[in-house]
Amino acid sequence: MNHTIDESNDVLAALKNSSKGRLSYDRNWKEERRTQDIISEVKLKTSAITISPKVSTIASENTKPKSRAKYRVISSPTNEPTNGFNCNLNDDNINNKNEVFINKNSSNKLNESITELDLINYEKQRQELVSQELNKKINNLNTEFNKHKEEFDEELKLIRQKYTLDAIKRINSFADDYKALKDSISNKQMSFEGNSVTASSKLKEIESKQQMLIEEQLRKQTEVRRKQLAIIRSDMLSAITSVEQFCNNLNNVIKNDQYFHLPKQEFNSMNGLLQTIDKLMTKPVLSESDFENAQNLKSNVIRIQKKIVSDIEILKQNINQQKVNQVKPIAEVSAESVIKTNETSSESKTDTMSEFVDIKAFKHYLTLQKQFNDFETSFQTFTNDPRFKQKKNELTLFVKTTINTISCESVDHIRDKLNRLTILFNEKSVEYGGKQISCSQKDGSLNFCISLTTKMFISVSTKQKDISLTMAPIIVLLWSRFPIFGQIFLAHMQDRCPYLVPYYPKRDSAENETNYLIACGFTVAKDGIPESEETFINRMRSLVKLYSAVIQCNIQTNHPHDLKHAWIWVSRLLNLEPRPAITAAVLESFLSITAHKMYRFYGKQFIKLLNFIVSDYLKRIETISPKGTKRQSLVKLQMFCEEFMKKIRRNVNHKDLAPEGLIPDYFFQSTYSFSRGTSFSRQ
Structure with a gap:
């Protein structure tokens, strides 16, 4: 028995010395809020304890109420000694020997055990006590703070009052010093003014005499410079007059298309320079820079002047040389210079003027261009005079706004645009921008408005697609009411598009590419690069459509440019040798607008004209067109002619032959009452 007890003690000592038995207990765990740290330490040390299934089962049974707790130590299956002690005992012996020992000590250990709920309650009580102590201290601090703040505010108030009193005393002392200083200065100033009156009057007298001398000298210099400017102006006017007379004397000699290559803009430039001299002479004072x-x-x-005279002399020499070299060829061709519309000529032509332009059309073109130049010169004073600057700007804005806003909204809209321009050309007041504006023949503003209107119609027609048929009624009615407007419009159109003459510019061997393209109607940018051929052809199409739209308008009486001009233009064009691309483009554009009216008035003759174009003229255009060039214009002309002839053979209605967007004929009736919103789409 004693031997068994000794063995049990040895086992318990061995277990105590093992890692599982080294759990420390701190009796002061309740102090200094160390509860959480102690629980964490216990959890950490007990996490490595392994309980056998049998012990787990016994532990679960001990949880039952009123059951007897039994604990049984299970030996390690590996039979490894713990801390060098051999625990090789069978299970029954260990259970029997230790059961009594565990039961004796279980009651003592239960008394010392503390549950987790007790710990949580204790911590809550500690937190409440600490919170109460903290709130008490905060209240004490707030009380002390408010007390010290009141003392500080009181002291600050006293300090401010002290400094305010000191500042008032200093200001009062400064005011006394300032008053004394001011009195002293006033006394000295009075004595000084008495002495300076005489000196000031003498100084003013000297300055006035000096100013009079300067003005007199400046006036004499201005008179001398004005006389010099008058001499310079006289010389410039003589040069311009001599050039004009020289050109007029050669009108009967210059019958070659080279006249078109003379830069008529240079005449306008000379007149513009003369206007600049006139503007300088109106200045009250002329400086040395003005004279320069x-x-x-x-x-x-x-x-x-020298350039124009030189160019004309070279032109005369060329004409004389051509007369010597081409007397016989001209005589042979003169009898057959015009091609009939129903015949073709296989004979090659000599290099004569009739190959490039019709003689009669050429003379009419020269007359229109001279009239156009004189008209442009007539309002240069109005344009350059600064006194008319505001009026010029108002008229410019009115004309541009009126024409830019033309649209196919209604006949009432078009009638309103026509009436506003008519009122302006009649030199009556028209409302614009909340004020009344007008133009006058006396100051040149009327001619300025007419010229600007023609330019705006041409400009808008090249920028807005399919606007020609909408603007044409306004143009033709203004032309019938103001003939000078129509002449300037036609001259400007032919200047922009020589194919409306019709005329094909001829290139000299000595002429550069840029000048030739300008003569053909190309526009050149500021950097000297001309526009592309596609852009050029599209712009020529737009101008031809505008011209043909004016011709086909059904004005009731006194059409200023009626349908006979359409037949004349087509005949003159077909009498000339075609050119690649441009001939087909302008012919198709013209016929697409006027074909329905030409068929209505000329009937079978117009059908013969179309047959000639399809059977002969298109082949000639195709022959001269280089390989690899675009032929859209040629194909478009052929398709239009064939489609139009098919419609004629089907006896379609005349309205179906008209182009889209055509203004109805009742627009031109003077008795028609236009109601607002009346549409002018094709009926």
Whole structure:
């Protein structure tokens, strides 16, 4: 028995010395809020304890109420000793020997055990006590703070009052010093003014005499410079007059298309330089720089004069040489210079003027261009005079706004645009921008408005697609009411598009590419690069459509440019040798607008004209067109002619032959009452 007890003690000592038995217990765990740390330490040390299934089962049974707790130590299956002690005992012996020992000590250990719920309650009580102590201390601190703040505010108030009193005392002392100083200065100033009156009057007298001398000297210099400017202007005017007379004397000699290559813009440039001299002479004071500018203007006029005279002399020599070399060919061709519309000529033509332009059309073109140049010169004073600057801007804005806003909204809309321009050309007041504006023949503003209107119609027609048929009624009615407007419009159109003459510019061997393209109607950018051929052809199409739209308008009486001009233009064009691309483009554009009216008035003759174009003229265009070039214009012309002839053979209605967007004939009836919103789409 004693031996068994000794063995049990040895086992318990061995277990105590093992890692599982080294759990420490801190009796002061309740102090200094160490509860959480102690629980964490216990959890950490007990996490490595392994309980056998049998012990787990016994532990679960001990949880039952009123059951007896039994604990049984299970030996390690590996039979490894713990801390060098051999625990090789069978299970029954260990259970029997230790059961009594565990039961004796279980009651003592239960008394010392503390549950987790007790710990949580204890912590809550501690937190409440600490919170109460903390709130008490905060209240004490707030009380102390408020007390010290009141003391500080009181002291600050006293300090401010002290400094305010000191500042008032200093200001009062400064005011006394300022008053004394002011009195002293006033006394000295009174004595000084008495002495300076005489000196000031003498100084003013000297300054006035000096100013009079300067003005007199400046006036004499201005008179001398004005006389010099008058001499310069006289020389410039003589140069311009001599050039004009020289050209007029050669009108009967110059019957070649080279006249078109003379830069008529240079005549306008000379007149513009002369206007600049006139503007300088109106200045009240002329400086040395003004005189130098006048000298430069004179030099430019002399240079332009020499260039024009030189060009005309070269032209005369070329004409005389052509007369010598081409007397016989001209005599042979003169009898057959015009091709009939129903015949073709297989004979090659000589290099004569009739190959490039009709003689009669050429003379009419020269007359229109001279009239156009004179008209442009007539309002240069109005344009350049600064006194008319505001009026010019108002008229410019009115004309541009009126024409830019033309649209196919209704006949009432078009009638309103026509009436506003008519009122302006009648020199009556028209409302615009909340004020009344008008133009006058006396100051040149009327001619300025007419010229600007023609340019705006042409400009808008090249920028807005399919606007020609909408603008044409306004143009033709303005033409019938103001013939000068129509002449300037036609001259400007032919200047922009020589194919409306019709005329094909001829290129000289000595002429550069850019000048030739300008003569053909190309526009050149500021950097000297001409526009593309596609852009050029599209712009020519737009101008031809605008011209043909004016012709086909059904004005009741006194059409200023009626349908006979359509037949004349087509006949003159077909009498000339075609050119690649441009001939087909302008012919198709013209017929697409006027074909329905030409068929209505000329009937079978117009059908013969179309047959000639399809059977002969298209082949000639195709022959001269280089390989690899675009032939859209040629194909488009052929398709239009064939489609139009098919419609004629089917006896379609005349309205179906008209182009889309055509203004109805009742628009031109003077008795028609236009109601607002009346549409002018094809009926």
